[in-house]
Amino acid sequence: MRARNWELFGLVPAALLVSAGFAAIYIQRSNQLSTVSLVYGGVFLGLCLAGHIFIRITLPHADPFIFPLVAVLACFGVVMVYRIDGATLARQQAQWFVLGLVLFAGTVLIFRDYRKLENYRYLIMIGSVLLLLLPRVPHVGVSTGGAYLAIHLPGITFQPTEIAKVGLVIFLASYLRDHRQALASGRRILGYAIPPLKHLGPLLVLWGAAMLALIVIKDIGSSLMFYGALLAILYVATDRISFVIVGLLLFAGGAWYLGTHIQHIDARVLDWLHPFSPKLYNDPLGSYQLANAQFAMAAGGLFGQGFGQSLLVVPGTHNLFIPVPSTDMIYAIITSELGLFGAAGLLLVYLLFVARGFKAAMLARDSFSKLLAVGLSSVFGLQVFVIVGGVTRVIPLTGVPLPFVSYGGSSILANFVLVALMLLVSDRARRPTIQPLRNMEMVP
Amino acid sequence: MLQPVSVGLKFGFLIVLYLFLLWVAASSLFDLRRGLGGRGRGQVPAGEPTGIHQTVDPLALLEGDFEPRLVVDHALGHDPGVAYDLMEPVTLGRGSVELRLEDPFASTRHAMITRQGRTVVIEDLGSTNGTYLNGEPLTGPQPLHDGDQIRIGDSQFTYYQ
Numbered sequence: 001m002r003a004r005n006w007e008l009f010g011l012v013p014a015a016l017l018v019s020a021g022f023a024a025i026y027i028q029r030s031n032q033l034s035t036v037s038l039v040y041g042g043v044f045l046g047l048c049l050a051g052h053i054f055i056r057i058t059l060p061h062a063d064p065f066i067f068p069l070v071a072v073l074a075c076f077g078v079v080m081v082y083r084i085d086g087a088t089l090a091r092q093q094a095q096w097f098v099l100g101l102v103l104f105a106g107t108v109l110i111f112r113d114y115r116k117l118e119n120y121r122y123l124i125m126i127g128s129v130l131l132l133l134l135p136r137v138p139h140v141g142v143s144t145g146g147a148y149l150a151i152h153l154p155g156i157t158f159q160p161t162e163i164a165k166v167g168l169v170i171f172l173a174s175y176l177r178d179h180r181q182a183l184a185s186g187r188r189i190l191g192y193a194i195p196p197l198k199h200l201g202p203l204l205v206l207w208g209a210a211m212l213a214l215i216v217i218k219d220i221g222s223s224l225m226f227y228g229a230l231l232a233i234l235y236v237a238t239d240r241i242s243f244v245i246v247g248l249l250l251f252a253g254g255a256w257y258l259g260t261h262i263q264h265i266d267a268r269v270l271d272w273l274h275p276f277s278p279k280l281y282n283d284p285l286g287s288y289q290l291a292n293a294q295f296a297m298a299a300g301g302l303f304g305q306g307f308g309q310s311l312l313v314v315p316g317t318h319n320l321f322i323p324v325p326s327t328d329m330i331y332a333i334i335t336s337e338l339g340l341f342g343a344a345g346l347l348l349v350y351l352l353f354v355a356r357g358f359k360a361a362m363l364a365r366d367s368f369s370k371l372l373a374v375g376l377s378s379v380f381g382l383q384v385f386v387i388v389g390g391v392t393r394v395i396p397l398t399g400v401p402l403p404f405v406s407y408g409g410s411s412i413l414a415n416f417v418l419v420a421l422m423l424l425v426s427d428r429a430r431r432p433t434i435q436p437l438r439n440m441e442m443v444p
Numbered sequence: 445m446l447q448p449v450s451v452g453l454k455f456g457f458l459i460v461l462y463l464f465l466l467w468v469a470a471s472s473l474f475d476l477r478r479g480l481g482g483r484g485r486g487q488v489p490a491g492e493p494t495g496i497h498q499t500v501d502p503l504a505l506l507e508g509d510f511e512p513r514l515v516v517d518h519a520l521g522h523d524p525g526v527a528y529d530l531m532e533p534v535t536l537g538r539g540s541v542e543l544r545l546e547d548p549f550a551s552t553r554h555a556m557i558t559r560q561g562r563t564v565v566i567e568d569l570g571s572t573n574g575t576y577l578n579g580e581p582l583t584g585p586q587p588l589h590d591g592d593q594i595r596i597g598d599s600q601f602t603y604y605q
Contacts, residue, residue: 006471013464017457024453065468072464180546306454338458345461352468359472367521367546 003064003430004056010068011052014075015045021079021307028308043094044075051101055423058108062427063360069353070419073404076346080334081407083308084326089407096409100416107420114424115368121174128167129209131160132222161222162401162414165379166421168226172206172233173371180237180367206230207247211254220255220268221386221398225379227251232378233371236361272396289323293332293391296322297343304339311336326407328399331391346405347388354381360426373425376418512564512588512605514543514557519599521546527604533558535569536596549573549597557588564588564605573597 019041048071055067074097082090111117117124176183183200207227231247259269271287274280275294280287296310310333311321322329335343357377364370383400390397401411512530516522521544528534528543535541539552551571558565567585568575575582576595588594592603 010464010468013460013467016460017464020453020457020460024450024457027450027453065471068464069468072461182548303458304454306450307457338454341458342461345458345465348465348469352465352472355472359475365523 003062004052004060006064007055007067008052010065011045011048011071014048014068014071015041017072018044018075018079021075022082024307025079025083028306040078044078047097047101051104054101054105054108058112059423059427061430061432062423063356063430066353066356066419066423066426069349069356070404072349073346073353076334076349077330077405077407079307080330080405081326083337084312084330084333085407089326092409093407093412096412099409100412103413104416104420107417108424111421111424114372114421115366117170118174118177118368121171124167125171128164128171131164131167134160159401159408159410162410163417165222165225165229165383166376166414166418169229169233169375169379170372170421172230173368173375176233176237177367177371183234183238183240183243203230203234207250207254211258220258220396221390221400224251224255224395224398225382225386225400228382229375229379233375236374237367237371268396268398272393275393289329290391290393290397292322293329294393296332296336297392300336300339300343302339302341304335304337304342307337309337324399327401328387328397328406329391330402330406331388334405347384350381350384350403354378356426357422360422360429363429364425365429369425369428373422376422380415380418510562510605512559512603514594514601514603517593517600517602519545519547519601522599530557530559530564530603537569537571545596545599547597547599550599554596555582555594564603566594571596 019038022040023038048067051067051071055062078090078093078097081093183203211223227247231244234243234247235241267285271280271290275287275291277287281291282288299305299310312325312333313319314321322332325333331343331346334346338345354377357373357380361370361373361377364373380403383403386395386398387400387402387406389395390399401408403415404412513527514530514534515527516524518524532542533556534543535553535556536543536545536550537552537554538545538547538550541553545554549572551569551573553569554571555575556567556569558567565585565587566575566577566582568582573596577586577588578593579595588603588605590603590605594601594603
């Protein structure tokens with residue numbers, strides 16, 4: 001039970017953070033202190049407590065830090081969405097969190113023995129691929145900035161890639177669990193062991209699918225995310241770095257070809273390389289957003305301008321200074337208002353989350369659990385890299401949500417499923433083994 | 445007038461955030477150290493992947509100090525130190541057998557260990573790469589003695605009774 005008490009203690013900072021954030025924004029808005037912020041903090045703490053009690057009952061041995069880390073991320077999200085878009089969207093965001101917690105509970109209850117997911121792996125894979133392709137269906141898919149990422153159903157916009165991400169990791173973990181030995185062996189040709197084509201085939205198909213998705217969905221960010229997770233799982237499964245090197249070379253080749261042949265990606269690469277060129281800055285699909293994000297982050301300095309202080313709207317007009325501030329660009333606003341320290345703190349939260357995921361993988365006793373935890377952590381970390389790297393001009397920008405922070409329902413729901421699976425793996429891994437019979441070490 | 449409060453809240457936010465991060469990082473480090481030190485202090489994790497059957501013959505247990513078991517020295521997919529019960533016949537191999545080896549050099553059904561009363565016998569099942577008992581290839585059934593070492597491919601086990 002000690003682990004659960006640690007978890008409970010870890011929720012206190014999250015509640016403090018959300019109270020401080022709301023208080024600061026409230027002061028900025030109406031120039032007076034109000035108890036409203038404390039109410040928000042209280043409600044937030046209440047939600048976290050509900051989640052905590054659920055975990056205490058169903059997953060008593062799970063990692064104690066994963067849930068508080070998620071709570072801190074969620075607190076960043078709710079505070080920043082409130083800051084950027086006001087109370088209505090913040091309330092919606094909070095409602096998504098409630099729904100997310102419900103889905104979390106559902107996942108934990110239905111998949112208590114998550115290994116039965118393996119029985120449906122091909123179904124899960126086909127479903128995930130269909131979800132990935134769905135945005136391309138006419139009248140359903142929506143194109144934002146040239147990339148097809150969201151689908152539009154009456155009353156709701158949905159990002160299927162977020163769900164597909166979890167599904168594909170489950171499939172890969174299960175598939176590679178069965179084929180890792182075959183992949184790791186193989187005939188030696190020129191000192192390099194070539195895995196049998198029979199086993200390599202499906203992986204080549206996956207590489208082709210990633211490339212095809214890149215062409216069809218026109219989104220380099222998500223394909224980098226999926227492909228990176230594939231390589232991470234492959235590396236852990238086979239312990240062969242050559243797969244990673246060859247895989248990265250193949251990806252780089254594919255990305256280079258697409259970058260020079262597809263107009264939309266090409267434009268993004270140009271924006272990335274020359275965001276401050278006057279011609280690109282004034283283009284409709286140009287670097288306006290990216291360049292202004294750099295200015296906003298620079299304005300943040302070391303400790304930031306403070307909550308509610310960063311420029312959102314170009315003075316004298318109704319134009320947004322940085323388009324889509326509460327989803328793709330939320331990291332730029334956070335940096336602007338909390339400075340280098342705030343942004344680095346946020347990244348450290350993600351880093352520790354991924355570290356806890358790898359820790360769960362290390363402790364897990366069977367290969368599927370190990371690979372699942374590695375895959376989920378990697379895809380989560382890579383998603384953060386893709387969006388933060390995009391905003392800070394490390395790689396060309398693609399709009400994937402910053403997990404748990406960006407505004408958006410599908411992202412929050414999918415990530416709660418991801419966290420549920422991670423806690424399930426962790427709970428099984430950390431469960432104390434049954435005491436040996438007499439002094440003999442026996443399998444329970 | 446409220447400006448200092450605002451600034452204070454911002455720094456308060458950052459301080460709480462970093463204290464939280466420090467706490468998680470320090471605890472993780474502690475966790476890691478404990479995990480490293482804890483190995484071999486009797487806290488043997490159970491090997492779940494094989495899903496080996498656990499039923500122990502109740503009559504056999506009455507026989508006294510006879511607990512034949514196979515302890516993992518090193519084997520892919522098994523944690524070192526895990527012990528498998530040999531009261532029931534156990535087949536080792538890569539296929540769907542009682543003790544699954546994730547070893548590229550193991551055959552589907554590689555070797556079999558059976559108990560006849562208080563004698564435990566190991567037998568190679570015609571594997572491609574052979575089974576080694578104390579460094580020597582098996583040719584036919586061999587009784588096992590306390591401390592015997594069994595090697596299949598890159599996997600090594602020790603027999604205790």
